[in-house]
Amino acid sequence: MAPGSTPTATAPVLRATDIHKSYGKHPVLRGAELTVGPGQLVAVVGENGAGKSTLLKILAGTLAADRGEVTLSGTLGHCPQQPVLNEALTVEQHLRYFAAAHRLPDADRGRELVRLLGYERYGRSAAGELSGGTRQKLNLTLALLHDPDVLLLDEPYQGFDWETYLRFWDLVDDLRARGKAVVIITHLVFEQDRFDLLADLSDGRLTPRTASREGHHVGA
Known part of the structure; x- marks a missing residue:
């Protein structure tokens, strides 16, 4: 100044x-x-x-x-109350498709968020097989994928369980x-x-x- x-x-x-x-x-x-x-x-x-x-x-x-x-x-990220997911796609497929939609070079930010929110083991699981809390984690991950x-x-x-609740605030x-x-x-x-x-x-x-x-x- x-x-x-x-x-x-x-x-x-x-x-x-x-x-x-x-x-x-x-x-x-x-x-x-x-x-x-x-x-x-x-x-x-x-x-x-x-x-x-x-x-x-x-x-x-x-x-x-x-x-x-x-x-x-x-830029804007929007996480609605009801997750907008394709039931047949896996978590990893959601990351890759949303990364492509945002014209990102890769889905690395999404994978980082998956680790931060603690649901790495569901990477190959279809969205339709996830619990409500895990679906919400994926919903939040997709909203943050492009770092809005x-x-x-x-x-x-x-x-969210208590651990996820605390991780959410760390992310915020x-x-x-x-x-x-x-x-x-x-x-x-x-x-x-x-x-x-x-x-x-x-x-x-x-x-x-x-x-x-x-x-x-x-x-x-």
């Missing part, structure tokens, strides 16, 4: 502004807003039926909002240390002090609850 210059605020990597969505005559989102910066960890918390998955799909670009705007800077700048997770630890800490933003959609938050922001989704709007990490700030 040049002498006398003023530091500038870090630009957000994900911003949702005035998001509205209705299904028929039933409004689900009524002006939801969210801003996420690099390296920040955000939880969107709400009861079942509050519109959490609808918001996630709009943020991921898989569902159009009725009104409002989502802007993304960088923003990761959107819908109820990510569903079906590594992502944040490398400037990746992580948004977790959930109905229940454990260990609230892990997050920079908890935003409650109620009546179609997001309300920030707390920013618990010193030196980080996210607006909603």
Whole structure:
């Protein structure tokens, strides 16, 4: 930085502004807003039926909002609550096919994630033979395969045992240390002090609850 210059605020990597969505005559989102910066960890918390998955799909670009705007800077990884897997393909085949879809030179990052999440022994198993927790591990691996700048997770630890839960947070800490933003959609938050922001989704709007990490700030 040049002498006398003023530091500038870090630009957000994900911003949702005035998001509205209705299904028929039933409004689900009524002006939801969210801003996420690099390296920040955000939880969107709400009861079942509050519109959490609808918001996630709009943020991921898989569902159009009725009104409002989502802007993304960088690449996106999306891990839906229900794994989108081919039941007949093995774990290794999923890694290779998704690597090819992302135009990656190899599936080495995927294999590294498989080791980090502790399910190497299932490499030759078909997805249809995996337990719910292992399917969720594969779902997360595929979302992270291309090392996205923003990761959107819908109820990510569903079906995880305690060891996998701890490995998941080790992985999140590594992502944040490398400037990746992580948004977790959930109905229940454990260990609230892990997050920079908890935003409650109620009546179609997001309300920030707390920013618990010193030196980080996210607006909603």
